Amino acid sequence: METSNVLGTLWAAFGMTAYYMALVWINTLLGLFLTPLFLIPLTWLQDRVAAKRRGAIPAR
Numbered sequence: 816m817e818t819s820n821v822l823g824t825l826w827a828a829f830g831m832t833a834y835y836m837a838l839v840w841i842n843t844l845l846g847l848f849l850t851p852l853f854l855i856p857l858t859w860l861q862d863r864v865a866a867k868r869r870g871a872i873p874a875r
Contacts, residue, residue, distance in 0.1 A: 819827075
């Protein structure tokens with residue numbers, strides 16, 4: 816049988832709430848800052864492929 820009182824339950828709830836808020840925050844920041852690091856080079860690659868198809872860049 817558990818012997819924790821209301822204060823222990825509130826303390827655990829506070830800790831879990833803080834943990835999940837931090838988890839959501841860091842995942843939001845990672846998505847916000849890491850997405851351009853992958854999307855920008857991908858657009859450069861798409862531009863080169865499209866230019867090669869149009870014949871603007873001669874094949875080596």
